[in-house]
Amino acid sequence: MKNENGYALLLVLVIITITFTFALSMSGMALSARKQVNKTDEINKATDLAEMGVAHYETVLNKIVKNTKWPSGTFDSKLQQSLPQESTISNTIDSNSYRITNVILKKVQDDKVIITFDSIGKTSAASKTLNGRITIEKKTNFKAGDSVPKPEDFYITENNYIDLKGGDKYISYPSATYFVKSIDIHGQRLLEVYGNAFFNSPINFFGTADILIHGDAIFRFKPEFNGNSYSFCVRGNTFYIENNKLKLYKPFPSGTNASCPAPFAEEWFINPDQGVDVQY
Structure with a gap:
């Protein structure tokens, strides 16, 4: 036990x-x-x-x-x-x-x-x-034969009708701009784009109006000029659209732009999808 x-x-x-x-x-x-x-x-x-x-x-x-x-x-x-x-x-x-x-x-x-x-x-x-x-x-500039660019190919999309007159003397866009609606410029007024520009609607010049583009300019409609003192200065190439393709616009009726200022920097960008890489 x-x-x-x-x-x-x-x-x-x-x-x-x-x-x-x-x-x-x-x-x-x-x-x-x-x-x-x-x-x-x-x-x-x-x-x-x-x-x-x-x-x-x-x-x-x-x-x-x-x-x-x-x-x-x-x-x-x-x-x-x-x-x-x-x-x-x-x-x-x-x-x-x-x-x-x-x-x-x-x-x-x-x-x-x-x-x-x-x-x-x-x-x-x-x-x-x-x-x-x-x-x-x-940013690669456009060339003849390219398809017509879309608004998303530009940094800025301007959806407003522009009527540059009266007290407004100057409008500036800091990057490539797609202009959706028409533009009217009346005497001694300047519209400036630091990059490429696409004009989807008519442009009308009155008097000594000026436009200065520091890149390429593409026109869906050829500009209308009222007067002989205007200046349309394009630092890059000019194109119009034919059969949904870009075609060189020559001779371009640039007006009195013999004194176009020297170009600023080419247009540079960071691709948000492929331009940033991170190693963990």
Whole structure:
């Protein structure tokens, strides 16, 4: 009887020992899993922050590319001078942060500039660095035989009828513009486009009216001129539409544009779908 009691006590002790050991093991595994989850969560947060840095830098470059006017042929050197200091492309959000560093600009072709950089996202417990690459390309000008471009091929779509007269002296468009409705310009008034222009409706000149296009100009309807002192200055090529294709508009009735000013920078852009690449 005593032996049986001894065996029972031993069995209970063994069971308790096994249970306790298993519990300790499970507790250790749970703590380890918890730490791993926390570490993964912190890395994910740091990655999100680094992605925010990439988006911020893309926005800054887009603003520079679209809004700055430089003499033709100087884009890469002027852009290099205009790139913001790395310390200015940073942000702190609830003690977390992102920062852009190691910015390098390289001109790889006459119509392509590549900017590489690192975007570092940091939390209190983790850091993640993404390698960014943004390609800035020169917009290819049109050529005879091309299909008629669409409004989405231009940065700006002007849906309003333009009647430039009275107190209005000057209208300026900073990028390629698609004019949906007609344009009337009355004496000593100027409409200027820093890029290509598509005129989908008639244009009417009255008196000494001027239009200055720093890229190509495409006309669905040939302009109407009332007077001999007008100036229609196109720095690129001029086209009209025939059989839904572009055809060179020569001779173009440019008026008194012998003193057209020197062209500004060619039109450059960042393709939102293919121009930004990120290595994780």
